[in-house]
Amino acid sequence: MTSNIEVIALSGGVGGAKxxxxxxxxxxxxxxxxxxxxxxxxxxxxxxxxxxxDSIVYGTTGRNHPVNGWGRADETWNFMEMIAECGGxxxxxLGDGDLALHVLRSDWLRQGKSLSAVTCDLAAAxxxxxxxLPMTDDSVSTIVESDAGxxxxxxxxxxxxxxxxxxxxTYQGADQAVAQPQFLEALEDPALRAVVICPSNxxxxxxxxxxxxxxxxxxxxxRAPIIAVSPIVGGQALKGPTAxxxxxLGFEPSAAAIANHYGDLIDGFLLDEADSxxxxxxxxxxxxxxxxxxxxxxxxxxxVLAREVMRFADERQPA
Numbered sequence: 217m218t219s220n221i222e223v224i225a226l227s228g229g230v231g232g233a234k235x236x237x238x239x240x241x242x243x244x245x246x247x248x249x250x251x252x253x254x255x256x257x258x259x260x261x262x263x264x265x266x267x268x269x270d271s272i273v274y275g276t277t278g279r280n281h282p283v284n285g286w287g288r289a290d291e292t293w294n295f296m297e298m299i300a301e302c303g304g305x306x307x308x309x310l311g312d313g314d315l316a317l318h319v320l321r322s323d324w325l326r327q328g329k330s331l332s333a334v335t336c337d338l339a340a341a342x343x344x345x346x347x348x349l350p351m352t353d354d355s356v357s358t359i360v361e362s363d364a365g366x367x368x369x370x371x372x373x374x375x376x377x378x379x380x381x382x383x384x385x386t387y388q389g390a391d392q393a394v395a396q397p398q399f400l401e402a403l404e405d406p407a408l409r410a411v412v413i414c415p416s417n418x419x420x421x422x423x424x425x426x427x428x429x430x431x432x433x434x435x436x437x438x439r440a441p442i443i444a445v446s447p448i449v450g451g452q453a454l455k456g457p458t459a460x461x462x463x464x465l466g467f468e469p470s471a472a473a474i475a476n477h478y479g480d481l482i483d484g485f486l487l488d489e490a491d492s493x494x495x496x497x498x499x500x501x502x503x504x505x506x507x508x509x510x511x512x513x514x515x516x517x518x519x520v521l522a523r524e525v526m527r528f529a530d531e532r533q534p535a
Contacts, residue, residue: 221249221402225412228253228268228421230455231447232414233275238518245345251399254350255358255424256369260308263318277343288313307375351425354393358424359386378457382464385419387427395428403438410529413444417458418477441483441532446471449488472497484532
């Protein structure tokens with residue numbers, strides 16, 4: 217089923233969706249497998265919400281909000297206005313169009329479909345040209361250990377707007393979850409060209425994938441080069457609280473610190489040209505570090521970065 221996969225991308229959030237969009241335009245999209253983080257999935261108002269999956273769907277089909285990056289463009293808010301009028305919780309905003317995905321997802325899950333099957337059906341209906349799958353069909357919840365206590369990710373990220381000081385992270389349920397079988401199968405294919413770790417928050421978007429049973433072992437065993445792209449440029453996060461979290465955990469918010477976080481898992485690391493001086497700060501000398509323009513402000517930028525990532529991966533192919 218996965219023998220035709222050329223590239224696997226690990227993604228979460230807006231930055232990941234941007235690079236995925238570039239990869240889908242640069243490669244044959246039918247040979248691209250995207251594994252989405254689901255550690256920030258949660259049930260809200262009785263609905264199963266998959267924020268990272270939906271960011272990828274919206275971002276790669278031209279439906280995403282052009283300013284926020286997340287959510288839908290041209291959204292309306294009648295549902296939330298009625299929720300507020302009735303005295304319900306409004307801290308997590310569900311637009312009217314966005315709501316349709318959550319209603320269908322929740323209904324299909326209640327009917328016994330797996331999250332993978334639901335995701336494939338929704339992606340196909342909305343014109344996603346590549347294979348999009350959740351990291352697992354089991355429930356995994358990212359918990360932020362903070363000075364305000366243990367906070368589920370959406371509580372920390374949306375309701376509390378990342379204000380609490382992060383002290384660490386746990387991934388509840390990960391040790392009992394089954395990693396996406398098609399992901400593990402594709403990693404074994406000797407024809408696999410590359411694994412790309414998108415410029416997503418490593419703690420909130422990528423680590424939940426990596427802590428699943430058998431994933432690190434499968435990544436270590438794959439013949440394909442693993443290339444990570446920095447989500448930090450000039451000490452600042454491209455999007456979200458990555459830099460704040462790193463500082464609170466005692467790490468300098470830098471591209472080199474991201475590379476050192478992934479360590480010997482990766483074969484190559486791509487940082488921005490503005491951070492070229494940080495190359496020597498990457499501790500693992502087996503990891504090749506290159507610089508390129510990695511800020512993606514347009515579809516053209518996305519395609520340029522995708523081509524650079526693939527050029528890097530091809531040059532890191534084993535002999």
